[in-house]
Amino acid sequence: MRILIVGTGYVGLVTGACFAEMGHTVTCLDIDEEKISKLLNGVIPIYEPGLEEIVKRNISQKRLRFTTDYNLGVSSADVCFLALPTPSRDDGSCNIEYIETAARQIAKHMTGYKIIVNKSTVPVGTAARVAQCVREELKKREEEIPFDVVSNPEFLKEGAAVQDCLKPDRIIIGADNRAAAEVLREIYSAYIINHDKIILMDTLSAEMTKYAANAMLAARISFMNEIAEICKQVGANVNEVRKGIGSDTRIGYSFFYPGVGYGGSCFPKDIRALISTAQQTGLQPLMLQAIDDVNNRQKKLLSQTISRYFDERGGVNGRTIAVWGLSFKPDTDDMREAPSLTFVEDLLRQGARLRLFDPVSMPNAKKILPNSPQITWCQDEFDAASGADAIALLTEWKQFRLVDFKPIRTQMKGFAFFDGRNQYRPHDMKIKGFDYISIGVPDQIASTA
Ligand SMILES: NC(=O)c1ccc[n+]([C@@H]2O[C@H](COP(=O)([O-])OP(=O)(O)OC[C@H]3O[C@@H](n4cnc5c(N)ncnc54)[C@H](O)[C@@H]3O)[C@@H](O)[C@H]2O)c1
Structure with missing residues (x-):
């Protein structure tokens, strides 16, 4: 053909x-x-x-x-x-x-x-x-x-x-x-x-199917992010809760990971478009609106957590934060509506210095992020962590999974690790000398241990 x-x-x-x-x-x-x-x-x-x-x-x-x-x-x-x-x-x-x-x-x-x-x-x-x-x-x-x-x-x-x-x-x-x-x-x-x-x-149903599928997937992410927030407040561990509920075959594990919110070229705009379609018909799409609201709140969670952590330690202004990962998810260079954009913007506003690294999306990120003296573009995750007060993981690229934390911890100025993708075992990170703060999991604070 x-x-x-x-x-x-x-x-x-x-x-x-x-x-x-x-x-x-x-x-x-x-x-x-x-x-x-x-x-x-x-x-x-x-x-x-x-x-x-x-x-x-x-x-x-x-x-x-x-x-x-x-x-x-x-x-x-x-x-x-x-x-x-x-x-x-x-x-x-x-x-x-x-x-x-x-x-x-x-x-x-x-x-x-x-x-x-x-x-x-x-x-x-x-x-x-x-x-x-x-x-x-x-x-x-x-x-x-x-x-x-x-x-x-x-x-x-x-x-x-x-x-x-x-x-x-x-x-x-x-x-x-x-x-x-x-x-x-x-x-x-x-x-x-x-x-x-x-x-x-028919064509109308096909067009609707795509939006409904994306709304369902985004709903699962926002649902899990909200559950993670509740877990954090009550001292439960969302990683365990996720296994507990995902094992139900009616629920399953896919698209059920807590994190820094969904981004990319599809979910955010498609949820907004479906809300608009519903409103044009006179409906009030309460659930779709909640998916979007939870996600917008979630995108700010990690920067707010960092601010709170440093507020108790003299403030975030002037601190150096290493950022691991910028693309909205691993294995893509797509930066459209990536949660890292909100994160970087928030921390720049608070006067932090940022050392950014992503394995493939830095050329695209450079086109979108401000040309700021507070930003340093780095060679790799080790370079980013050099002299940093904290590391924040935004995208779960495979190469970050098994990094050797010993030299990283040694070359850092501080010892905080903010994991926006729950990639590491909290207790192990504490043993490695980090104040380890992740999503929906009790904090592991090494500095006061
Ligand atoms: N990216 C995804 O993962 C994904 C997945 C499923 C569906 N979609 C949907 O597919 C569509 C395309 O998404 P994308 O991510 O590939 O977009 P994109 O922005 O990567 O690509 C669109 C291309 O169209 C070109 N273009 C614009 N106007 C044109 C014209 N008049 N004639 C010819 N080319 C023109 C642009 O230059 C661009 O290269 C969107 O509706 C998106 O929601 C995207």
């Missing part, structure tokens, strides 16, 4: 490369000339494990190519996937302008039947809006060219995107036309040889 992917970002590039890997002929299009020029020169613009290998292989086998030219892109495909940004507007609603613009561009250049497939996360009713945009453009051209719009929301997780894409749990196809749905089934046929994972439904 000849496929066009419009929007070559995290979703578009991974999806395009995976379709090519399955034998389709894929053109990835983007308006970002720098991004396309990098790809044409074999440079992968994002960090995603396993992606570089399949992109390079499929370029060399001539199944994957890149362009900024809509004319070339649209003429080279029968099916056009939209993998475009759907950011929040100021009021929290979803901005679908990128989708509308791309739909109009496709309509301007199409000369025969096309299926336009929406992979972006979009409000319910967007498929109909895309169809309307295409019809309007065709009318301007005084052309009557047949087309269909299908909803095929994406569920990949950054950090495991290639695996998720090649081995999806399910493939949701929302189509109001059976024949278009069958074309999508054909495109995905290589993914479902052993097990039919396709779930067919």
